[in-house]
Amino acid sequence: MTSTLDSLASIADPLAHGAITALQVGAGAFVLALALGFTMACAVTFLRNRPLSMAIAAYIEWMRNVPALAHLFVLYFGLPAFGIRLSPVVAAMLGLGLVGAAVLCDVFAAGLKAIHVGQREAALSVGLTPRQALRYVLMPQVLRLTLPSLGNYVSQLIKDTSIASAIAAPEIMFYARNLVTSTFQTTLIYVTAMVMYAVMLLPVSWMFSRLERRMEAAR
Numbered sequence: 692m693t694s695t696l697d698s699l700a701s702i703a704d705p706l707a708h709g710a711i712t713a714l715q716v717g718a719g720a721f722v723l724a725l726a727l728g729f730t731m732a733c734a735v736t737f738l739r740n741r742p743l744s745m746a747i748a749a750y751i752e753w754m755r756n757v758p759a760l761a762h763l764f765v766l767y768f769g770l771p772a773f774g775i776r777l778s779p780v781v782a783a784m785l786g787l788g789l790v791g792a793a794v795l796c797d798v799f800a801a802g803l804k805a806i807h808v809g810q811r812e813a814a815l816s817v818g819l820t821p822r823q824a825l826r827y828v829l830m831p832q833v834l835r836l837t838l839p840s841l842g843n844y845v846s847q848l849i850k851d852t853s854i855a856s857a858i859a860a861p862e863i864m865f866y867a868r869n870l871v872t873s874t875f876q877t878t879l880i881y882v883t884a885m886v887m888y889a890v891m892l893l894p895v896s897w898m899f900s901r902l903e904r905r906m907e908a909a910r
Contacts, residue, residue: 709863723788728795754793783855802833842899
């Protein structure tokens with residue numbers, strides 16, 4: 692029993708460090724995806740620029756149909772050929788963020804289109820600038836409409852950080868594979884890794900569920 696606990700402690704410590712890295716990668720990717728996705732959604736919804744809309748649609752289709760791992764490989768292994776070297780963590784943030792931007796662009800565009808156009812026109816007619824109308828009138832409604840999809844995306848993003856181990860980002864699965872190679876305690880290591888992911892994801896799911904309930908109650 693004591694030896695099992697000692698083994699578990701020696702396994703949990705590096706995996707906990709990997710969990711911190713996974714959260715850092717997830718947070719960085721989410722910020723990039725959120726900013727770029729919302730910007731593209733606004734461009735598609737409000738600018739009515741056909742070439743720009745076609746370029747954004749092409750970007751979304753490309754990101755959807757190419758595995759995220761391929762993007763990470765290009766960023767980490769391909770960019771050095773052009774003199775650009777990214778750390779594994781930065782490459783993972785950038786790759787997952789660019790893929791996530793395509794997902795969130797569709798999410799936000801659907802939310803913006805679900806709001807009646809008259810609300811924006813009314814906001815502009817009372818003297819609000821387009822930016823103020825977006826911030827004070829449209830964004831609160833978009834957030835309420837898209838919150839379930841955002842919650843699902845964040846949960847999936849945290850799980851997708853596991854692929855960053857393929858480019859040597861020191862996250863949970865990176866440490867897990869190294870530990871398996873050195874200790875051969877395959878079952879204990881991977882079960883512990885699963886528990887680590889659950890510990891990270893359950894509070895996220897709870898937080899988004901609570902936010903959804905509060906927003907529904909405030910309607």
